[in-house]
Amino acid sequence: MAILLSGRTADTQNSLKLDELTPREIVAELDRYVVGQTAAKRAVAVALRNRIRRQKLPAEISRDVLPKNILMIGSTGVGKTEIARRLSRLANSPFIKIEASKFTEVGYMGRDVESMVRELTEVAVDMTRQVAFDEVRPRAEENVEERILDILLPSSSYSYGVGFDDEAGEPEATSTARTRSKLREQYRRGELDERLIEIETQDRSNTMIDFVGGQGMEEMGVNLKDMFGTIFPTKTVRRKTRIAEARMALLRDETENLVDMEQVTRQAIERTQSSGIIFLDELDKIAGRESGSGGPDVSREGVQRDLLPIVEGTNVNTRYGLVNTEHILFIAAGAFHVSKPSDLIPELQGRFPIRVELESLNLDDFKRILIQPKNSLIKQYKALLNTEGITLEFTDDAISRIAEMAVQINQTTEDIGARRLHTLLEKLLEDISFAGSDLEPKHQRLDAVFVSDRLGGLVGDQNLSRYIL
Numbered sequence: 001m002a003i004l005l006s007g008r009t010a011d012t013q014n015s016l017k018l019d020e021l022t023p024r025e026i027v028a029e030l031d032r033y034v035v036g037q038t039a040a041k042r043a044v045a046v047a048l049r050n051r052i053r054r055q056k057l058p059a060e061i062s063r064d065v066l067p068k069n070i071l072m073i074g075s076t077g078v079g080k081t082e083i084a085r086r087l088s089r090l091a092n093s094p095f096i097k098i099e100a101s102k103f104t105e106v107g108y109m110g111r112d113v114e115s116m117v118r119e120l121t122e123v124a125v126d127m128t129r130q131v132a133f134d135e136v137r138p139r140a141e142e143n144v145e146e147r148i149l150d151i152l153l154p155s156s157s158y159s160y161g162v163g164f165d166d167e168a169g170e171p172e173a174t175s176t177a178r179t180r181s182k183l184r185e186q187y188r189r190g191e192l193d194e195r196l197i198e199i200e201t202q203d204r205s206n207t208m209i210d211f212v213g214g215q216g217m218e219e220m221g222v223n224l225k226d227m228f229g230t231i232f233p234t235k236t237v238r239r240k241t242r243i244a245e246a247r248m249a250l251l252r253d254e255t256e257n258l259v260d261m262e263q264v265t266r267q268a269i270e271r272t273q274s275s276g277i278i279f280l281d282e283l284d285k286i287a288g289r290e291s292g293s294g295g296p297d298v299s300r301e302g303v304q305r306d307l308l309p310i311v312e313g314t315n316v317n318t319r320y321g322l323v324n325t326e327h328i329l330f331i332a333a334g335a336f337h338v339s340k341p342s343d344l345i346p347e348l349q350g351r352f353p354i355r356v357e358l359e360s361l362n363l364d365d366f367k368r369i370l371i372q373p374k375n376s377l378i379k380q381y382k383a384l385l386n387t388e389g390i391t392l393e394f395t396d397d398a399i400s401r402i403a404e405m406a407v408q409i410n411q412t413t414e415d416i417g418a419r420r421l422h423t424l425l426e427k428l429l430e431d432i433s434f435a436g437s438d439l440e441p442k443h444q445r446l447d448a449v450f451v452s453d454r455l456g457g458l459v460g461d462q463n464l465s466r467y468i469l
């Protein structure tokens with residue numbers, strides 16, 4: 001039964017397409033998960049929309065419209081990564097989030113910056129392949145049905161078997177057709193699921209090659225599996241399975257056969273180039289110029305220098321072909337506590353023209369973060385404990401009290417933003433979580449007094465709260 005609710009239901013959520021959303025709608029979507037931070041949300045929304053606008057321009061202009069990369073600055077735990085995480089769910093553009101601190105300068109052990117473009121292409125290929133798979137699925141399912149029916153009723157049995165029908169004077173072909181359609185009905189109703197049949201499927205047990213290949217090879221844009229694939233063409237294996245399982249295995253083979261991988265690859269590369277988004281988190285961790293103290297700083301600056309051409313636009317060799325990074329949108333984020341954006345090498349600063357600052361969270365924000373977002377912390381804990389029959393009820397004054405404590409501890413010790421709520425709640429619910437289903441009564445009402453009892457002592461004592469909360 002369909003119940004129409006005002007606003008969005010879970011179903012329409014999945015069909016939301018970032019490409020069709022106006023900046024206002026993108027912000028509204030983000031609002032469902034991220035409290036406050038309007039400036040950052042708006043900047044991100046505009047940047048995304050501009051890419052859609054660009055794609056509608058004639059080629060000679062659109063080539064020159066480069067994305068305006070964004071730098072989000074804000075102290076720890078205020079929602080930078082959270083915005084990225086929510087965007088990625090929303091995005092039907094290829095999107096990856098990656099920590100800048102993971103990279104090392106070319107020539108050193110570790111990941112070089114080009115690998116992020118390879119990763120993005122990989123995401124695009126997966127997305128495109130999935131779309132292609134969904135398209136051919138009905139046909140693949142038909143094929144599988146025929147194949148399974150062929151196995152159940154091999155053509156050799158046409159001349160033997162079903163003998164009694166002959167007595168009725170029916171031609172054999174019709175009687176086989178009748179049996180087949182009867183089987184088909186049974187198959188469709190799932191009545192044959194438990195029956196065993198022998199099928200021939202592609203051998204996918206080449207995990208060994210994956211293991212040998214490892215990440216290093218992947219980074220060089222070499223796919224060992226493909227290489228071996230051409231040396232040892234895909235084998236097929238015969239095995240006996242339940243029809244229910246056979247259907248899944250055959251479906252995979254059939255879909256793969258029906259999809260033109262070359263076309264998928266071409267589309268995927270096109271998609272990466274024109275609508276890919278790379279979220280570069282923790283950019284501040286590679287800030288800092290050669291300071292004379294040597295050590296890690298030298299390498300950091302190297303990473304920054306390696307980043308330049310990629311952000312500016314260069315061709316990166318991936319296992320699917322060359323990918324041009326000119327129109328990929330980069331959104332960088334960092335707390336910039338220790339280093340400042342001005343500590344980045346000037347060329348890199350210039351490549352992130354849009355700066356947005358995320359505000360520190362206040363008491364009211366904390367209260368809202370606890371309850372408002374879809375799947376907020378409080379909702380998560382309620383759901384978790386509900387699996388064991390416990391219903392948690394937080395009174396309004398309990399929520400306020402938790403938020404107040406978070407503010408207080410952030411002030412007296414270190415400001416870790418909304419992450420403080422995580423540590424506080426975990427401590428608060430420690431005993432309840434531990435008791436779980438043994439807890440009585442099943443309905444637990446938590447009020448301000450409960451919160452103060454549990455956490456008051458810790459919050460009051462700076463030393464204690466520094467270590468425990």
Ligand SMILES: Nc1ncnc2c1ncn2[C@@H]1O[C@H](COP(=O)(O)OP(=O)(O)OP(=O)(O)O)[C@@H](O)[C@H]1O
Pocket residue numbers: 033034035036037074075076077078079080081082083334335369373417418419
């Ligand atoms: N504005 C916000 N709205 C809702 N939840 C938030 C917000 N800010 C932070 N949170 C919560 O705090 C957690 C940490 O936030 P997030 O990962 O975005 O921090 P960050 O800004 O990336 O910090 P860092 O600089 O340390 O990486 C998130 O998992 C989220 O639950």
Ligand SMILES: [Mg+2]
Pocket residue numbers: 080081082281282
């Ligand atoms: Mg972060």
